[in-house]
Amino acid sequence: MSLAFFLLTLGTVSLITGAALALNIRGAAAAAARYAAANAALAMHARGDLGSPKRVMSKQVYRYLGAVMGLAGLLLTLGGLLELAF
Structure with a gap:
């Protein structure tokens, strides 16, 4: 259950940050773009x-990277819900 x-x-x-x-x-x-330019x-x-x-x-x-990260977060969240259900 901890997984x-x-x-x-x-x-x-x-999901939220993405x-x-x-x-x-x-x-x-x-x-983020300004931070990268300053760095x-x-x-x-x-x-x-x-x-x-x-x-x-x-x-x-x-x-675009945020969209990919949000989709990956959605998959992880759904995987966690499936793990919790079964």
């Missing part, structure tokens, strides 16, 4: 490169 609770917990968290990224709730995908700039400055940082991933890529 069911583990799958339900992990699936629910993945949906927040996929639907860009409160600017989650935009914030790339810090890494470039640490190497001594003072040019402008290159864009690593756009907001749309984070939204």
